[in-house]
Amino acid sequence: xxxxxxxxxxxxxxxxxxxxxxxxxxxxxxxxxxxxxxxxxxxxxxxxxxxxxxxxxxxxxxxxxxxxxxxxxxxxxxxxxxxxxxxxxxxxxxxxxxxxxxxxxxxxxxxxxxxxxxxxxxxxxxxxxxxxx
Numbered sequence: 001x002x003x004x005x006x007x008x009x010x011x012x013x014x015x016x017x018x019x020x021x022x023x024x025x026x027x028x029x030x031x032x033x034x035x036x037x038x039x040x041x042x043x044x045x046x047x048x049x050x051x052x053x054x055x056x057x058x059x060x061x062x063x064x065x066x067x068x069x070x071x072x073x074x075x076x077x078x079x080x081x082x083x084x085x086x087x088x089x090x091x092x093x094x095x096x097x098x099x100x101x102x103x104x105x106x107x108x109x110x111x112x113x114x115x116x117x118x119x120x121x122x123x124x125x126x127x128x129x130x131x132x133x
Contacts, residue, residue, distance in 0.1 A: 009044070013037040021050050027057045032066055039077040055079040062086055064093060068102030072110040091119040098131035 006014060017038050019025045027035065035058050042050035059082045062070060067089050075083040090097050091114065097103050106114075114120065115128065122128045 009041065010037055013041050017041040017045075017047065017050055020053065021047060027053050028060075030054075030057055032058065032061065032070070036073055036077070039073075039079055043076075043078045051078050055081045058082045059085050062089065064089070064096050064102075065100055066102055067097055068100060068104075068106040068110075070102070071114065072105070072107040075110075087114070087117065088119075090114055091117050092121055094120055094122050094128065095131070103131075 013034075016025065016034075020027055020038065027038070030038075035054050039051060039054045039058075041047070042054060055078075058070060058074065058079060062082065062085055067086050070082060071086040071090055074080075074086055094114075120128065122131075
C-alpha cells in the first residue's frame with residue numbers, strides 16, 4: 001500500500017491521536033506530557049473531537065504543580081477551557097504558583113500575560129516582583 005510521510009509530526013503521538021479519535025483508547029488517565037503531544041497533533045490537524053476530550057482531561061488533572069506548565073501550552077494548542085481554568089487558578093493563587101517547578105518552566109509569553117492579568121492576586125506588587133526576579 002501507499003505510505004504517507006508527515007514531516008515534523010511525532011509518529012507515535014499521531015497514531016495514538018487516531019486511536020483516540022476512533023475510540024480504541026481513552027484519555028482520562030493520560031499523563032500530562034502525553035496529553036500535550038496529542039493536543040499538538042489535534043491542533044495541527046484540526047481534530048476538534050480529540051481537542052475537546054483532551055481539554056476535559058487536562059482540566060480534570062489541573063492543580064498547582066502543573067498549572068504554570070499547562071498555562072504555557074494550553075492556549076496555543078486550542079485547549080481554551082483548560083487555559084481559562086489554569087489562568088484562574090494561577091491568578092487566584094499566584095504566591096503558591098511561584099513556589100512550583102511549573103512556574104519556573106513557564107514561557108515568557110504566558111508569564112507576561114499572567115502578570116498583566118487584572119485578577120492577579122498577591123499580597124502586594126512587591127510580592128509579584130520578588131517572585132518574578
